[in-house]
Amino acid sequence: MKLICLSGCPNKPCYILKFKGLTLMLDCGLDMGSALNFMPVPLVHSQKLQQLGNYHPKDGQDPAIEMELKEANVLNHVFVDSVPEFAAPDLTMVDMAEVDCILISNYSNMLALPYITEETGFKGMIFLTEPTLHFGRLFMEETIEYIARSTKGQSARRWKDLHQTLPHPLCESVNPQAWRTIYNREMMESCLSKVQLVGYSEKMDVFGLLEVSPVSSGYRLGSSNWIISSEFERIAYVSGTSTLTTHPCPMEQAPLRNMNCVILTALTQTPQTNPDPMIGEFCKTVIETTRQGGNVLVPCYPSGIVYDLFECLAGQMDINSLSTIPMFFVSPVADSSLAYSNIMAEWLSATKQNRVYLPDEPFPHGNLAKSGRLKSFRSLHDENFSTEYRQPCIMFCGHPSLRFGDAIHFIELWGSNPNNTIVFTEPSFNHALALAPFQPLLMKAVHCPIDTSLNFGQSKKLIRDLKPGCLVVPEIYTHPPAATPNRSDLKMETDIPKYTLSRYETITLPIKTKFESINIDPKLASALRPVEIRPGLAIATITGNLIAKNNKFELLAIEDKPIEIPQKRKRDSRGLIASSLSTSSTPLIPIKSRKPAEYLYGKLNVKEFVQKLSAIGIQDARVEELSKGCSIINLESEDTLIQVEESQTHILSHDETAKDKDLNRQRIRDLLLGCLNKF
Amino acid sequence: MSDITVTPLGAGQDVGRSCLLVQIGGKHIMLDCGMHMGYNDDRRFPDFSYVAGTTLDDVTGTGNPNGALTDHIDAVIISHFHLDHCGALPFMTEMIGYNGPIYMTHPTKAIAPILLEDMRRVAVEKKGEVNFFTSAMIKECMKKVIAVNLHQIVKVGEDIELKAYYAGHVLGAAMFQVKVGNQSFVYTGDYNMTPDRHLGAAWIDKCRPDLLISESTYATTIRDSKRCRERDFLKKVHDCVDKGGKVLIPVFALGRAQELCILLETYWERMNLKVPIYFSMGLTEKANNYYKMFITWTNEKIRKTFVERNMFEFKHISGFDRSYIQNPGPIVVFATPGMLHAGLSLQIFEEWCTNELNMIIMPGYCVAGTVGHKILNGTRKIEFKKGKPVEVKMSVQYMSFSAHADAKGIMQLISYCEPRNVMLVHGEAAKMEFLKQKIKQEHGVECYMPANGETATIPCPITIPATVSARLMDTEAEAYAQRPPDPKRSRLLHGVLVMQDNQLRLMGAEEACEDLGIPRHTIRFTSTTNLSDAGPLEATQKRVEDLMRRSLSSMEYEVQVVEGEISIANSSVLMKVEQNEDDDGIKDIMVSWANQDEALGSTLLNLVQNMAQ
Numbered sequence A: 001m002k003l004i005c006l007s008g009c010p011n012k013p014c015y016i017l018k019f020k021g022l023t024l025m026l027d028c029g030l031d032m033g034s035a036l037n038f039m040p041v042p043l044v045h046s047q048k049l050q051q052l053g054n055y056h057p058k059d060g061q062d063p064a065i066e067m068e069l070k071e072a073n074v075l076n077h078v079f080v081d082s083v084p085e086f087a088a089p090d091l092t093m094v095d096m097a098e099v100d101c102i103l104i105s106n107y108s109n110m111l112a113l114p115y116i117t118e119e120t121g122f123k124g125m126i127f128l129t130e131p132t133l134h135f136g137r138l139f140m141e142e143t144i145e146y147i148a149r150s151t152k153g154q155s156a157r158r159w160k161d162l163h164q165t166l167p168h169p170l171c172e173s174v175n176p177q178a179w180r181t182i183y184n185r186e187m188m189e190s191c192l193s194k195v196q197l198v199g200y201s202e203k204m205d206v207f208g209l210l211e212v213s214p215v216s217s218g219y220r221l222g223s224s225n226w227i228i229s230s231e232f233e234r235i236a237y238v239s240g241t242s243t244l245t246t247h248p249c250p251m252e253q254a255p256l257r258n259m260n261c262v263i264l265t266a267l268t269q270t271p272q273t274n275p276d277p278m279i280g281e282f283c284k285t286v287i288e289t290t291r292q293g294g295n296v297l298v299p300c301y302p303s304g305i306v307y308d309l310f311e312c313l314a315g316q317m318d319i320n321s322l323s324t325i326p327m328f329f330v331s332p333v334a335d336s337s338l339a340y341s342n343i344m345a346e347w348l349s350a351t352k353q354n355r356v357y358l359p360d361e362p363f364p365h366g367n368l369a370k371s372g373r374l375k376s377f378r379s380l381h382d383e384n385f386s387t388e389y390r391q392p393c394i395m396f397c398g399h400p401s402l403r404f405g406d407a408i409h410f411i412e413l414w415g416s417n418p419n420n421t422i423v424f425t426e427p428s429f430n431h432a433l434a435l436a437p438f439q440p441l442l443m444k445a446v447h448c449p450i451d452t453s454l455n456f457g458q459s460k461k462l463i464r465d466l467k468p469g470c471l472v473v474p475e476i477y478t479h480p481p482a483a484t485p486n487r488s489d490l491k492m493e494t495d496i497p498k499y500t501l502s503r504y505e506t507i508t509l510p511i512k513t514k515f516e517s518i519n520i521d522p523k524l525a526s527a528l529r530p531v532e533i534r535p536g537l538a539i540a541t542i543t544g545n546l547i548a549k550n551n552k553f554e555l556l557a558i559e560d561k562p563i564e565i566p567q568k569r570k571r572d573s574r575g576l577i578a579s580s581l582s583t584s585s586t587p588l589i590p591i592k593s594r595k596p597a598e599y600l601y602g603k604l605n606v607k608e609f610v611q612k613l614s615a616i617g618i619q620d621a622r623v624e625e626l627s628k629g630c631s632i633i634n635l636e637s638e639d640t641l642i643q644v645e646e647s648q649t650h651i652l653s654h655d656e657t658a659k660d661k662d663l664n665r666q667r668i669r670d671l672l673l674g675c676l677n678k679f
Numbered sequence B: 001m002s003d004i005t006v007t008p009l010g011a012g013q014d015v016g017r018s019c020l021l022v023q024i025g026g027k028h029i030m031l032d033c034g035m036h037m038g039y040n041d042d043r044r045f046p047d048f049s050y051v052a053g054t055t056l057d058d059v060t061g062t063g064n065p066n067g068a069l070t071d072h073i074d075a076v077i078i079s080h081f082h083l084d085h086c087g088a089l090p091f092m093t094e095m096i097g098y099n100g101p102i103y104m105t106h107p108t109k110a111i112a113p114i115l116l117e118d119m120r121r122v123a124v125e126k127k128g129e130v131n132f133f134t135s136a137m138i139k140e141c142m143k144k145v146i147a148v149n150l151h152q153i154v155k156v157g158e159d160i161e162l163k164a165y166y167a168g169h170v171l172g173a174a175m176f177q178v179k180v181g182n183q184s185f186v187y188t189g190d191y192n193m194t195p196d197r198h199l200g201a202a203w204i205d206k207c208r209p210d211l212l213i214s215e216s217t218y219a220t221t222i223r224d225s226k227r228c229r230e231r232d233f234l235k236k237v238h239d240c241v242d243k244g245g246k247v248l249i250p251v252f253a254l255g256r257a258q259e260l261c262i263l264l265e266t267y268w269e270r271m272n273l274k275v276p277i278y279f280s281m282g283l284t285e286k287a288n289n290y291y292k293m294f295i296t297w298t299n300e301k302i303r304k305t306f307v308e309r310n311m312f313e314f315k316h317i318s319g320f321d322r323s324y325i326q327n328p329g330p331i332v333v334f335a336t337p338g339m340l341h342a343g344l345s346l347q348i349f350e351e352w353c354t355n356e357l358n359m360i361i362m363p364g365y366c367v368a369g370t371v372g373h374k375i376l377n378g379t380r381k382i383e384f385k386k387g388k389p390v391e392v393k394m395s396v397q398y399m400s401f402s403a404h405a406d407a408k409g410i411m412q413l414i415s416y417c418e419p420r421n422v423m424l425v426h427g428e429a430a431k432m433e434f435l436k437q438k439i440k441q442e443h444g445v446e447c448y449m450p451a452n453g454e455t456a457t458i459p460c461p462i463t464i465p466a467t468v469s470a471r472l473m474d475t476e477a478e479a480y481a482q483r484p485p486d487p488k489r490s491r492l493l494h495g496v497l498v499m500q501d502n503q504l505r506l507m508g509a510e511e512a513c514e515d516l517g518i519p520r521h522t523i524r525f526t527s528t529t530n531l532s533d534a535g536p537l538e539a540t541q542k543r544v545e546d547l548m549r550r551s552l553s554s555m556e557y558e559v560q561v562v563e564g565e566i567s568i569a570n571s572s573v574l575m576k577v578e579q580n581e582d583d584d585g586i587k588d589i590m591v592s593w594a595n596q597d598e599a600l601g602s603t604l605l606n607l608v609q610n611m612a613q
């Protein structure tokens, strides 16, 4: 089994798994962290962003890059003044035409799919759950629409050739040459029309060689871990898993037991903090700000934790008598996200699911919307937005990178007032870097990243419980985060064999087939003579006709058919060559007898054997004991010598005249077999 | 593994209370637990005494804490929320006693208790029945239900696997595949192979079950196009209200009702009609809420547009009040229940049936014994109260809107899943017989149609699953690959079958002995024969070698010669020709083999001895 890592970001994974002659792609994440290297794409002309000066190329640098780069007002950061680009999996190491199927674990790990389905020779299957498809589509649509609003047409390329010589953050970018602008709507539609929906615990067959099956991972609506199994090998791909109770269906642990190998990725991006206190912190910040009359900006994705934020926040606002402060949810897909979340009962936690039986909507945000406390809009240019807009308010909008989406507008609008607050809850973007192009700002920035995926403690416990044969983790998880090098608890340690890999690395895993499955023909089985070796263990010698069909084996009873013997060509009396007719005859040794009919075990009791010999008239046996368990029995009258050892008996006979036609030997053989155990 | 047996307790050559008992691989599964709406006595529930194998009085009295039936049934599966498929469930679980698992889809789990409660109220409060199950019993019963998702493989204990497939028909209706070991069957419940205005079509993959148990309500009907029937329906309703008549459409709260509502709503909008349409309250609003929340179970079109417009929010249709019955002027009313056996629909019918301007449209099947069934069969005098027959003057229309598969649909499903046997249930005997012949002819598979209480035995090919060591398979494959390919040649697999812990493992003999710590004992025979031959040793060796090759050529043995020593590949046989030490004119031919190659060894020895004589 081989595993190749195509992504540099363990939280936007992409692996290639080669196993049983098949090639599987595990996840197809699009790393949007690269967008932070770019200037924000404002919706309307932005005075402030426009004022940033161009970068002054140093000696030896291509002077043309001046037009591509802008210098921020703080930290000496430099940003690319062009449409944001994203890091898709690097496919130079794989021939996509050979990939048989792609397994998607959750909607945030599928955003690079259109590049694969529309631009490579890939023609395999893509498996994902229904919520993954719906919400993945919303994520794609939102990004496409945000980028499409941009007026920037150019794509800056020159800086990429010398990015290592440029200031932060550009010098840290890895392989920017491979970055891509976002795909278009047609590519997305075409891509999503090619996927195949799978339910939890549904087993999908891959060419009769493997079975793949998703099980709930508790992280997002419809998120799954994948079990990849052949008849006797089981591999689990555990990506984006949460053992906390939030809105999705809880993680299923039992099916992940007894694995030969667990591939573990997409652990928490905030190992130092826990989600619960962060949600508390979030609510506290919002309440404090709005109580002072300030506005709160929450850059967010259109689905996911945002549902929990609505729910928690509404409750906390009620307790603090702030129910009149409106919550706005602005995204091109806001309505769809709210609506879809409420029709996915089958994929929700038990508490949410039970509400449907009443029937009530599983999420409270439906009722919040009906009562007017939560208002959703496609964008701030919606005709109704200006009439509904009130301050102070809580604004949920995209994009958490602050490089595109409506959030940019609100930073500009509210940034100069220290009463306002921006709260970062999405963990995948560095908030200081996200804000850098907008500096200086007076609005407060609060960082409460919420990541419900497994932390190291939970991962270790999980692996201890699952006890897989071996574990594969991204190399980065084997040492503490760079920010906290002394926190030795923040790394992956286990007492089972562990393999690590990093970007573009290939590893070979020692997964060997020990058993295969076979069906035995009842006719063959009924002819077997099982021998009980000891209580609970019986053995029968078996020979059958092996049939292999569709990778399934069957063992049938042997039928001895007459065999055809081609006759030698002969010249007949007239000198003509007779046609080479075949005649059939029964073979010298029937097929059934060509394999051993039985096996012997145990020791030979020499005394018993000699007694039996004399019973049939062989009286002259002379036993000579050589050492313990070893003796020689001499049967002079039969011209036969028998060497007896612990685990073997050797009968040497000499027949000078071939007169008895082997009869003596057969008599002795029968006696011997009668003295030994056999199966 | 034994054969599969099926015993209908209801729905065997019959429509009205589906309940089948299936034995597969020693496991017992109950499929549906329906109630007959046409009876008010014992006959409305399936005969559960059959399950326990004794009269129920015997088992219910024994105070088995597990419930009388729990030990006899491993799982109960409910296909959909129609009462003829789940109406007897609380009776069985709470009044007879069953504590095992019950499986149904999420929408069925949500909606079934509401219909059960509604039915209970009508039976107890309106008809004054006693000894009926209570509301608390319905709740207790539903606690035993495990909701399943479509296509999810659910394990019941160690050995049973269930998988639900979309069945159309009504919201949440599912077909179930049940697998035990190598055997499997599919139970369709009610299904529909053509999409309608609110639901999609049933679908199943090529799962090749040993048995497909299909409903056959419309076994002989090949229905005209849906569009025609819809146009016809709208025209009839429109004509009636134009003349000032009242239209009554008896429906079940969930299912066809929503489809017809969508149909009338769009027609009213298009034609700009103002005649009021009502839907009997209570259930309706709730029902529509279920549709809104389980929209993933509706058809493609509704699912695609639900964010902008939810099809189950009606503008022209409002809630009905009993006082409207006497209102003058045209009116259209959807009222429950659908078979006119009780409740509001029957009450409205009683009021309106004497006026020939009015019309009743029966959009679904009515079981024998109901008023609906009577008027559909042309009965014009109905006794609502004993001894006071009322003449029915209103126009009675039947429109087959109930979403069952027709003959074409049933054949289509058979092609989809390719079963080895088919069984027809939930239909009328004569129609089934016709379809049975057709299935045998067109699909060449055996077709069964047991009556209630009759057990059908479906023979299944027996296979014995085992595991085989990869080492043994590799050795065989290697040996096989060394020879020139010949598709006709058989591949012999030889080893030992280890029976331990209820498992069968096929391994090489040595591998097994090593693994299990069994001390092997080998017997080797070495026999020497004297051959009178004065020629050179090499010539004798050549003669012996030729003899071996000639004799063994047809039997796939491979003769190898290394430095004068002859051996047979993949065996313990060795042969040597040597000069006799005492006599120049004699050669010693030695044949040696281990006991397991006795057949080959003794044959070769014989050949040598024949040569010597």
Ligand SMILES: [Zn+2]
Pocket (backbone or CB within 6 Å): B080, B082, B085, B169, B190
């Ligand atoms: Zn039905």
